[in-house]
Amino acid sequence: MKFTLQELTKIYDMARDTIDEVMGGDWDSVQEDLSEMHSIQAKVCAMRKSLIDGLDPFSEEEEED
Numbered sequence: 001m002k003f004t005l006q007e008l009t010k011i012y013d014m015a016r017d018t019i020d021e022v023m024g025g026d027w028d029s030v031q032e033d034l035s036e037m038h039s040i041q042a043k044v045c046a047m048r049k050s051l052i053d054g055l056d057p058f059s060e061e062e063e064e065d
Helices: 005-022 027-052
Strands: none
Touching: 005 027
């Protein structure tokens, strides 16, 4: 599935909003939810960077340094 920068930003913002809501709960019961939301944010950041750099974020090929 491919996303535009605007769509990725919306996904990131939705994850951030969910984190903000969940943080008000009991820490022991929300750790797994927070972990999932942070994982989504990290993936979205990597995908946005690839799009901005003009790379295909969905390619399975490794980048050469």
